[in-house]
Amino acid sequence: LPAEQEFDQRISAVMGIDMGATHTRISLLDRNKKTLDLSKIKTAEIATSDIFPNFKRLIDEKIKQHCLKLTAMVIGLPVTISKDRMKVLSTSNLQIDTQLFSELLVLLQQEFSCQVVFERDVNLQMAYDVHHNGVEDKIVLGCYLGTGFGFSIWLGEGIYTGAHGVAGELGHIPYGNEAEICVCGNPGCLETVVSGMNLRRYYEQKPQGYPLDLFFSQPENQPFIDSFLREGAKAVATTINLFDPDTVIIGGGVVDMKDFPYQYFLELIWVHCRKPLPAEQVHFIKAASSSFNGAIGAALQALKISR
Amino acid sequence: LPAEQEFDQRISAVMGIDMGATHTRISLLDRNKKTLDLSKIKTAEIATSDIFPNFKRLIDEKIKQHCLKLTAMVIGLPVTISKDRMKVLSTSNLQIDTQLFSELLVLLQQEFSCQVVFERDVNLQMAYDVHHNGVEDKIVLGCYLGTGFGFSIWLGEGIYTGAHGVAGELGHIPYGNEAEICVCGNPGCLETVVSGMNLRRYYEQKPQGYPLDLFFSQPENQPFIDSFLREGAKAVATTINLFDPDTVIIGGGVVDMKDFPYQYFLELIWVHCRKPLPAEQVHFIKAASSSFNGAIGAALQALKISR
Numbered sequence: 001l002p003a004e005q006e007f008d009q010r011i012s013a014v015m016g017i018d019m020g021a022t023h024t025r026i027s028l029l030d031r032n033k034k035t036l037d038l039s040k041i042k043t044a045e046i047a048t049s050d051i052f053p054n055f056k057r058l059i060d061e062k063i064k065q066h067c068l069k070l071t072a073m074v075i076g077l078p079v080t081i082s083k084d085r086m087k088v089l090s091t092s093n094l095q096i097d098t099q100l101f102s103e104l105l106v107l108l109q110q111e112f113s114c115q116v117v118f119e120r121d122v123n124l125q126m127a128y129d130v131h132h133n134g135v136e137d138k139i140v141l142g143c144y145l146g147t148g149f150g151f152s153i154w155l156g157e158g159i160y161t162g163a164h165g166v167a168g169e170l171g172h173i174p175y176g177n178e179a180e181i182c183v184c185g186n187p188g189c190l191e192t193v194v195s196g197m198n199l200r201r202y203y204e205q206k207p208q209g210y211p212l213d214l215f216f217s218q219p220e221n222q223p224f225i226d227s228f229l230r231e232g233a234k235a236v237a238t239t240i241n242l243f244d245p246d247t248v249i250i251g252g253g254v255v256d257m258k259d260f261p262y263q264y265f266l267e268l269i270w271v272h273c274r275k276p277l278p279a280e281q282v283h284f285i286k287a288a289s290s291s292f293n294g295a296i297g298a299a300l301q302a303l304k305i306s307r
Numbered sequence: 308l309p310a311e312q313e314f315d316q317r318i319s320a321v322m323g324i325d326m327g328a329t330h331t332r333i334s335l336l337d338r339n340k341k342t343l344d345l346s347k348i349k350t351a352e353i354a355t356s357d358i359f360p361n362f363k364r365l366i367d368e369k370i371k372q373h374c375l376k377l378t379a380m381v382i383g384l385p386v387t388i389s390k391d392r393m394k395v396l397s398t399s400n401l402q403i404d405t406q407l408f409s410e411l412l413v414l415l416q417q418e419f420s421c422q423v424v425f426e427r428d429v430n431l432q433m434a435y436d437v438h439h440n441g442v443e444d445k446i447v448l449g450c451y452l453g454t455g456f457g458f459s460i461w462l463g464e465g466i467y468t469g470a471h472g473v474a475g476e477l478g479h480i481p482y483g484n485e486a487e488i489c490v491c492g493n494p495g496c497l498e499t500v501v502s503g504m505n506l507r508r509y510y511e512q513k514p515q516g517y518p519l520d521l522f523f524s525q526p527e528n529q530p531f532i533d534s535f536l537r538e539g540a541k542a543v544a545t546t547i548n549l550f551d552p553d554t555v556i557i558g559g560g561v562v563d564m565k566d567f568p569y570q571y572f573l574e575l576i577w578v579h580c581r582k583p584l585p586a587e588q589v590h591f592i593k594a595a596s597s598s599f600n601g602a603i604g605a606a607l608q609a610l611k612i613s614r
């Protein structure tokens with residue numbers, strides 16, 4: 001028998017790639033959502049002008065190692081993505097040309113004969129969290145307070161991306177410090193106040209006798225913490241009053257810090273939720289924190305498009 | 308032949324009722340969206356403890372006059388409505404018991420053998436505006452600055468109502484005057500600053516030599532107007548950055564006032580829209596102002612459920 005008529009013994013699998021500013025994490029899932037492989041490399045080693053050969057080598061290795069047939073691939077990036085999820089619109093958080101990414105997508109599709117799309121990284125964290133918490137059929141908001149203030153909208157069937165693919169820019173609603181121009185160019189975005197960036201800036205104003213990780217454990221920081229959380233809570237309550245979700249997932253690097261006052265933060269949010277509804281019925285979940293969640297979320301989204 | 312076997316010569320029609328604090332407006336449309344009748348009565352005459360007999364008499368008259376068979380009815384109210392659109396949750400803007408409304412719905416369904424549902428009034432204004440502007444297949448936000456700050460979300464197929472039926476409470480996002488308790492009970496809702504109520508309160512602080520309708524024509528009001536519009540623009544930009552709509556409809560009693568600086572308001576909104584998207588592609592439409600739009604919108608929604 002010619003080779004192509006032999007029984008295909010390769011395992012069907014999907015690949016999720018979460019490319020952050022520092023690390024790129026990769027997840028492989030089979031059709032039953034079983035994890036086949038988790039790995040990470042430094043983004044600087046892969047996101048070079050040789051990005052396609054780098055990716056190809058890495059993926060070929062995985063395919064050979066596990067005897068896989070890839071059916072779909074989702075690549076998460078901390079950037080804005082076109083509505084069709086085929087183009088990168090801006091890469092302010094990555095030092096690489098947008099055009100290289102668009103070429104990468106076409107080359108990967110040709111090389112591996114599978115669907116490849118981009119997705120905003122925070123939406124992949126959300127895809128993981130709704131799956132992990134069994135709320136895929138609900139209206140869910142994801143509030144991820146990390147370096148910025150990431151936000152994602154899940155409307156029962158999947159991620160809501162808006163008319164132009166850029167929905168959910170909570171970090172850039174105009175309720176920050178009006179005297180400050182945000183990295184996005186607009187004045188007074190929320191992230192000028194409520195973000196890990198602003199937390200770090202406050203911490204670095206003077207030499208401190210403790211590491212940043214212990215910021216929430218220092219009593220002398222309480223006035224800053226109160227104001228920081230109050231403004232963050234107002235932003236979360238805003239999304240609750242507008243979207244009326246079943247569930248709100250709260251997570252991100254700042255929320256994961258030691259002694260972050262999670263219950264107090266929920267109380268501050270509740271103050272500004274419309275009564276009686278949605279205040280009395282909205283449900284809060286703290287996001288599980290693992291650096292691989294975004295990559296697994298990417299693979300879960302890949303499973304959706306590979307059907 | 309017995310009467311029920313005769314050919315039914317009655318015209319199939321739907322009824323839209325828009326019950327405001329002062330007037331109740333009624334629209335009748337045939338299956339081709341042709342207006343058969345528009346009328347209004349004082350709400351105080353119909354929203355009494357005899358609300359069902361009052362409605363029955365009024366509807367019977369219309370049916371007889373036009374020889375109609377009603378297939379569906381939508382009743383718009385300035386209140387919060389249950390997710391299934393069968394119950395009124397709170398009637399702070401109408402002096403009538405919520406229980407009476409729930410009974411009314413059941414009695415009307417039985418009496419006229421047709422579907423009857425409630426809807427939030429602002430969603431019916433939106434139903435009219437998306438139809439009138441031919442954007443039913445788009446993602447559309449409706450911002451109606453009137454007595455309060457009404458807001459409605461249209462996601463391509465219809466009104467987005469959220470998990471508990473109360474989505475779109477822009478007037479109650481916590482970006483108003485924090486020192487003030489809103490009529491809803493929460494501190495610092497947007498409507499404490501950006502609403503016709505607040506405009507009127509400012510106007511009534513001292514005797515004025517001009518009617519409220521000419522508020523925007525008085526040069527001495529410019530500082531208040533600037534601050535009022537800036538805060539309103541920030542709220543609208545917030546919804547644009549979160550929902551990423553194709554189209555934003557701007558309307559309401561305040562926007563309809565003489566010399567309201569509509570173009571300036573759009574410029575203020577644009578300042579805070581995320582660049583390049585959605586800022587460069589979002590499209591603004593000024594709502595047509597007619598007091599019957601809500602009632603016609605109610606009838607258009609009734610056509611949707613009567614299919």
